[in-house]
Amino acid sequence: MAEPKAKRRGFDPLTAAAVVFFLLAVGFAAAPALNAGPATLAGLLLLIGLAGVATLGLFVLRGQPEPVSESEPGADKLIEALTEPAAIAAPDGRVQAANAAWKKVLGGANRLPKTGSSAASLFAALGAARRGETGRASIRTNGTEHEALVSPLGARRFLVRLAGHGQTLALPAAALEVINAVSTARSPPPKVLDAFAAASPFGAALLEGEDPFEATILEGNPALKAVAGGGEVGQAFGELIEPASRADAAQRLAAGGHVGALEVRLAHDPARIAHLYLSKSDGRWVAYLVDVSEQKQIELQLAQSQKMQAIGQLAGGVAHDFNNLLTAIFMQLDVLASRHPVGDPSYEGLNEIRQTSARAADLVRKLLAFSRKQTVQREVLDLGELISEFEVLLRRVLYEDVKLVTDYGRNLPQVKADRGQLETAVMNLAVNARDAVRTHGGGQVKIRTARLTQEQAHQLGYPGAQGDQAFIEVSDDGPGIAPEIMEKIFEPFFTTKPVGEGTGLGLATVYGIVKQSDGWISIDSRPGEGAAFRIFLPVHVPSAVSPPVQPVQPKRPVARDLSGAGRILFVEDEDAVRGVAAKLLRARGYEVIEAASGEEALELAEEHAGQIDLMISDVVMPGMQGPDLLKQARGYLGAAPVMFISGYAESEFSDLLEGETNVSFLPKPIDIKTLAERVKQELQKAA
Numbered sequence: 001m002a003e004p005k006a007k008r009r010g011f012d013p014l015t016a017a018a019v020v021f022f023l024l025a026v027g028f029a030a031a032p033a034l035n036a037g038p039a040t041l042a043g044l045l046l047l048i049g050l051a052g053v054a055t056l057g058l059f060v061l062r063g064q065p066e067p068v069s070e071s072e073p074g075a076d077k078l079i080e081a082l083t084e085p086a087a088i089a090a091p092d093g094r095v096q097a098a099n100a101a102w103k104k105v106l107g108g109a110n111r112l113p114k115t116g117s118s119a120a121s122l123f124a125a126l127g128a129a130r131r132g133e134t135g136r137a138s139i140r141t142n143g144t145e146h147e148a149l150v151s152p153l154g155a156r157r158f159l160v161r162l163a164g165h166g167q168t169l170a171l172p173a174a175a176l177e178v179i180n181a182v183s184t185a186r187s188p189p190p191k192v193l194d195a196f197a198a199a200s201p202f203g204a205a206l207l208e209g210e211d212p213f214e215a216t217i218l219e220g221n222p223a224l225k226a227v228a229g230g231g232e233v234g235q236a237f238g239e240l241i242e243p244a245s246r247a248d249a250a251q252r253l254a255a256g257g258h259v260g261a262l263e264v265r266l267a268h269d270p271a272r273i274a275h276l277y278l279s280k281s282d283g284r285w286v287a288y289l290v291d292v293s294e295q296k297q298i299e300l301q302l303a304q305s306q307k308m309q310a311i312g313q314l315a316g317g318v319a320h321d322f323n324n325l326l327t328a329i330f331m332q333l334d335v336l337a338s339r340h341p342v343g344d345p346s347y348e349g350l351n352e353i354r355q356t357s358a359r360a361a362d363l364v365r366k367l368l369a370f371s372r373k374q375t376v377q378r379e380v381l382d383l384g385e386l387i388s389e390f391e392v393l394l395r396r397v398l399y400e401d402v403k404l405v406t407d408y409g410r411n412l413p414q415v416k417a418d419r420g421q422l423e424t425a426v427m428n429l430a431v432n433a434r435d436a437v438r439t440h441g442g443g444q445v446k447i448r449t450a451r452l453t454q455e456q457a458h459q460l461g462y463p464g465a466q467g468d469q470a471f472i473e474v475s476d477d478g479p480g481i482a483p484e485i486m487e488k489i490f491e492p493f494f495t496t497k498p499v500g501e502g503t504g505l506g507l508a509t510v511y512g513i514v515k516q517s518d519g520w521i522s523i524d525s526r527p528g529e530g531a532a533f534r535i536f537l538p539v540h541v542p543s544a545v546s547p548p549v550q551p552v553q554p555k556r557p558v559a560r561d562l563s564g565a566g567r568i569l570f571v572e573d574e575d576a577v578r579g580v581a582a583k584l585l586r587a588r589g590y591e592v593i594e595a596a597s598g599e600e601a602l603e604l605a606e607e608h609a610g611q612i613d614l615m616i617s618d619v620v621m622p623g624m625q626g627p628d629l630l631k632q633a634r635g636y637l638g639a640a641p642v643m644f645i646s647g648y649a650e651s652e653f654s655d656l657l658e659g660e661t662n663v664s665f666l667p668k669p670i671d672i673k674t675l676a677e678r679v680k681q682e683l684q685k686a687a
Helices: 012-036 041-062 075-080 100-105 114-131 171-185 222-228 243-255 294-337 348-370 385-395 421-441 454-459 482-488 506-516 575-586 598-607 626-637 672-686
Strands: 085-087 093-096 135-141 144-152 160-163 204-210 218-221 262-264 269-281 285-291 379-381 402-408 415-418 444-450 470-474 522-526 531-538 567-571 590-597 615-620 644-648 663-667
Touching: 012 470, 085 100, 093 100, 100 135, 100 160, 114 135, 114 144, 135 222, 135 626, 171 243, 204 470, 204 615, 204 663, 222 285, 243 269, 262 415, 269 294, 269 482, 294 348, 294 454, 294 575, 294 672, 348 506, 379 385, 379 421, 385 402, 385 415, 385 444, 385 470, 415 421, 415 531, 421 444, 421 470, 421 506, 421 531, 506 522, 506 531, 575 663, 575 672, 590 598, 598 615, 615 672, 626 644, 644 672
Parallel strands: 402 444, 567 590, 567 615, 615 644, 644 663
Antiparallel strands: 085 093, 085 160, 135 144, 144 160, 204 218, 204 285, 262 269, 269 285, 379 415, 444 470, 470 531, 522 531
């Protein structure tokens, strides 16, 4: 192929002007040397140098490359032959030629994008093309990304093509059928369980049949027998599931509304619950059975615990408010009793009211015990001695046709608990057992005590036991407890006894006492085989550093003279309690300043700073609470004693009194005699 002739260079005015001005510049520079004469060495050297510069300048100007034309002959024909959008570009990004497809996609721009992410991508692609490689770039236009291929095309030209815009390759119909068949083909049904399912710790089975519960087992892993108690080859898979549960699961599966696992009960033990996962593949099923019985049991225990906690909070709140009412009733009875002494026609009626109010106060104490807000006085008790001394009273409570049997274990431990509360718990359990066995015309009530190891406690129903446990069991040989009422057995006011024979607070009180003693209670009962209530208490271990805990000291001697002198700041938000208490204290010689809130009491304390001998305050009040009042008013009270009165247990707020001294507590409900005794005792101690 013949080489094309070189293009003749035309006259360029700009180049000619540059040559003229260059020669003038050289002549002007040589003028000083010519005037000085070439005889001098400096002038001669300057002339030689200028001659060399002039020669080189003319050579450079003569060899300047001819600017590349915007479009070289043949370029348009080259790119128009391509089906995809294509263009020929110069190294600086100028588009020299572009076909119609390129202009349709990217418009008629005369250069490639030189800003944004497209510019950086094109720069890298052009660099690769200079090295003889095919570069890839991303060109973005009108919100669309286009992949561009940049390849070298001669010394200073590059071919830029947009990929993916060409015509698709037409395939024969037979080839398309093969491709469609491959893409829509279904995997063959499984023949065996995969290695993961075969070695899994949960039950897995391969089934054959359209209905998974009627399908036969082709293969089962070893764990299937441990979980479901079966799973032999050829056995119907539905036989492993309890019938009622199987029917329910089949209905949910047919409805298609289930999500995830189907919850079923197992045929070999309906008490056990499993999650069933099913996966179908062309007439065969893969079934997975995961035993979740323990998880369900924990969930039920948690739900029961949360329900009991909510009921306890409700019971505690009701008891607190009722204690305020009972306090007002007792104090008003004291006022009326002074007006209607023995022999007065009204005395007998007032006495009946007092006895009824005392019964109501006993119910409130039981509610507080259930809600674990009852005031406790813990002491170190020997478990064997406690039950032995209490046995005499229990024999009087049980009827003659009910036999009491006691079984004392060896090496009985000590426990730290409230003696009265623990005796009340055992008494309530014994009375319930007595009433249960008498429905059969007589029977036996047994009390057993022992020291249990952690493992033994786990086996007897205390899953969270840590270390040795003190054990008290009250059992009977009565009819037992029906499963449907087992969950409600500790709820307050729930009872199966006839109307008038029980309040429904006996077992609720036991529950609260055991929990407040940091213990655990469980039930073991089956219909017709009696019931056993088991109490677990932590074993008390005396500290080697601190001295052993001394038994609770007896109550202070009762003050005979209930009158006195002193200024008392009485803070109580219940008007009925505050008004009558202040009135009765004034009648005994005291000066009483009343406050209906903590904020009002703080102002009065500041007003009478250094003049208050005793502050009596409720604990729970709207706004400022009793402990907060004490901390802010201590500067005005000085060393004056403070007595809190509340329907809640002292332990509910004792941590708020850390660092405080000269503080005592009096639980509600209270009468004026008890209040006057404690007031005089506190003032005498402070004197």
